[in-house]
Amino acid sequence: MTEQSTGAWVERAGALRGIRVLDLTRILSGPFASMILADLGADVIKVEDTKGGDDTRHWGPPFLGEDAAYFHSVNRNKRSLSVDLKSGAGLDIVLRLADTADIVLENFRPGTAERLGLGYAALSARNPRLVYGSVSGYGHTGPLSGRAGYDAIAQAMSGAMSVTGVKDGEAVRFGIAGADLGAGMWVTIGILSALWSRESTGVGQHVDVSLLDGQVSWLTYVAQNYFASGVTPGRFGSAHPNIVPYQGFSTGDGEIMVAVGNDGLWRRFASALGLHELVDDPRFATNPDRVTNRDVLLPLISAALTARSAVEWSDLLTEAGVPVGPINTVAEALELPQIQAREMVVDLPHTVEGRVRTLGSPIKLSGTPTTLRHASPTQGEHTSEVLAALGLSQDEIGRLLADGAVR
Template identity: 45%
Template structure:
């Protein structure tokens, strides 16, 4: 563990999120050192707590994966007293992240206009399915729907196949990334001017933003792109090809790579074929070329071809399943996982922060909080008197983790 503070040490974030996009955004900020206070409803908490094979809401690996490095409090925001607690916390917060449908936070008295009047320096990040404005603003947002409507599913999969979504929730995760990116930009602006602002992003736009090549193909040429399987839409050969025991991903994306690949696999005869002479020609004959290469590569194993191609400077790699990813010596050297201790689950492995910073390193410092684990701690540090906290807990407005006894039980 490092002893240096993260880049966002001293920044306080109120996290009123659930499931993935918003929780991922605030987790990224927490990984960089921010003090993120996760606010969940009493009894049931974040919906992710119930995405588990067990009925124990504290044993959800899905929740643990998205909420490390956070402190957790439990408040009923539908109760005016609970909403008032958040307004008091917002006075000294730097950032608030929420991912409810537009208008939900306003109905609770916790919208941007209300909280920025209390704290003009507050950076308020809203992540929703379709954004804070527009005809679709009131619709619920899900990654699958965003992938469908952003065009991602139309270019994923094989030609003439059924629509296929990306195997990971790319719109959820990218919305979280863009949210964190927006927060950091807004915070830099605040440091210069003292002015907070509203940051608005959506799953739909996060999906559209990833269609850089595909949208440009339509914007520049009026051509509607189709799915290409694993092949690139601008370079060839650049795709997965069969071997004797599986597949290999080969990225011979330029002329030098193409020529080096042909030499590596002892197929210099391909360099003499006019249809493969340049990248435009290879793209025009991409299926024919893939078939020819596949026939040849099936004579040896993936490991054999990876060794041969890398020796000739050709970008390539095996196609791993997740277990193989974590067994790879390079991934282990880079430390892509780390371990924390959880009171219910015991030792829990996490993905580490995919970012190395020499002066302000990011790290996984703690596991996800139990429901209401830090309610007393956070409220007391925010100026709430002991009697106030007891009253909130006794009334069910606030909740403390099981075993955290009331100071003055009713």
């Protein structure tokens, strides 16, 4: 679907063209998932309450117009239907939409959707082809399933925070909401898999993803190191527990990140730094040697790197074939020519603001590319349009608006 300047929505080719998503989510994990689906061409109807709408509309400053920048970050390409789920008329509208949807996405605390009459069992009984995606803090099974979920708590409980931060410092959470965003990606993968399965079975299924599970799955080699050694992993700052040197270093005027992933790269790196005597030093000849002797090696590397600027070292090491990059600020990263060339910063039309600058999609499909069509909707912007498509008359829509069942 795409939105023209007239405000009418028309079909546009995309990998998920013809797929309709009824999005009951708010905050970050669910909206991030539904935005991915929308970018891939799905028609996403974002259901918001009739009062404040999605909580993140108010999570500022900064604001872009009436809505917080936070809200704009994960709600592009969607249509907004503002409805009171606690009213009979409002609930009936959502049920009718679920009957025609391919996907329902929700991130309520487990049990809430069921109490509203919008749980998987109820909706799939009406629409057996429905793919129903749930994101919650702890999942729909297990002793903690009834608890509310928060990104920072999932990061903490999963062990991810325990390996994030400097060696002798306190544990810190990621600078981004890794648990929320990770769960959003996992549920998207599950939904797409369920859609494919439906092609052969004719029926949908429930996709149950939790923030905690998603974070634990990201432990990968950190967990495997523990399984293999029995040693509880600790913090290494920007360094890697299994590879040396693989971390950030200070130069004469700034910081760079170096990734020396094999012994051949080590020889190039040491030579480029002028540390020729270390190239064949038996203490550092192989990666296991360098990991064992990291406390001896790293000060030697740090001392050598202070002789030149970050730009000089980046150029010199790149020429030598060593992976290296500056540790950029967010502003510097967004201005990178590579980021611009990949269309990872875009300006999208917005109904009120005219244009809104936001991030692009990292998914590059050659045949059915993602399309970034419109910035985030205003609250209830498409309520009348969605209701009219359901077959309601203008008089019926007017009564629903007057009664407060919709906005």
